[in-house]
């Protein structure tokens with residue numbers, strides 16, 4: 001293949017260089033397009049064909065169902081690594097050795113205390129507040145408690161901000177849930193691992209010693225790993241674009257949390273469970289809901305199905321489906337919702353509407369079932385996704401700042417009124 005793309009506009013032709021990735025993905029570099037063509041731009045709503053950056057963090061091939069973080073396959077990471085190792089690899093480029101991991105963990109633990117005044121902010125939220133809104137606000141509020149903005153030219157400063165947010169974020173997550181449940185806001189223990197502490201902080205009762213279930217700990221490790229990064233998705237692109245204005249790390253992450261909240265993105269895990277519950281309440285008639293999903297006059301979509309980039313299968317969904325079976329079996333949970341989910345999946349996989357549009361279960365079709373078996377309230381599901389995605393957002397923000405990328409600022413094609421005269425209010 002030539003390494004030049006040719007574009008013909010009217011009588012003029014232009015040439016643009018091709019950019020090739022390490023997995024042979026190809027892009028046309030149109031950096032000079034507007035200048036060379038006297039104002040022509042590209043338009044691509046939803047950025048379905050637009051690459052926003054070159055990145056060395058995550059590779060995915062939606063046609064083949066491949067997902068790799070820093071070159072490591074998601075299957076191997078989910079099977080062999082723990083979440084903190086994966087977080088380190090995403091943020092720093094390689095899996096850590098034993099000393100590096102120990103130092104990383106101990107630096108995070110040293111930052112795992114939140115200013116007590118944050119409790120006052122939490123107190124001000126009504127108990128009915130959605131945890132994603134609370135978490136986004138609290139993450140933004142951390143900026144006020146740690147005001148110095150990150151000096152990205154200082155490796156030490158960058159590292160401090162990273163361990164600070166990795167230490168404090170699980171505390172905010174646990175406190176967000178506990179406040180809703182009327183439980184005292186607690187802390188983890190320096191003798192426990194990162195994921196173990198998340199569970200302790202979330203589930204410890206004030207009058208009982210928390211006993212860790214290895215089944216639940218392993219399942220959470222896996223879920224967090226599977227959600228840890230997914231290249232330039234909606235929330236990650238948000239983090240990068242907010243950070244591109246040189247807003248700080250915490251402010252950028254807070255924006256990413258808001259982007260993740262939507263039901264077309266991370267909010268899908270909550271929406272899936274609510275949908276499965278609704279189908280159960282309605283008598284379990286999956287065919288009725290399949291018909292609704294296919295009816296173009298009905299806004300209902302089969303939540304947990306379809307993906308912008310996976311057009312064969314979502315490799316994370318395959319791992320999660322097996323994990324859901326395992327966890328429910330190990331915990332002895334018999335959840336009728338799982339039967340409804342299996343029924344819907346089977347029908348969709350054999351239905352021409354879904355097959356033709358390449359709509360397969362995504363990562364969130366089964367994750368909610370595991371979260372529910374763990375005792376996590378439905379409203380917290382997307383918060384758990386945010387907890388997993390945190391290292392990915394950090395890695396992407398760090399990469400963007402270190403590469404000194406320009407401020408993200410797309411253009412548009414204007415379709416409004418042409419110049420017209422102002423009419424005074426009396427004459428309108």
Ligand code: ACO
Nearest residue numbers: 263264265266268293301302303304305306307308357362
């Ligand atoms: N149920 C029914 N029909 C669907 C679904 C669905 N879940 N998803 C897509 N379609 C249909 C669309 O109506 C469209 O049909 P048409 O070609 O006849 O108009 C076609 O499939 C293509 O859909 P788009 O919306 O154009 O695909 P896009 O890539 O923009 O959207 C998305 C992907 C948002 C994930 C979509 O599939 C969806 O809404 N799924 C349900 C929500 C969900 O599960 N989101 C989680 C995504 S994973 C994540 O963020 C972690």
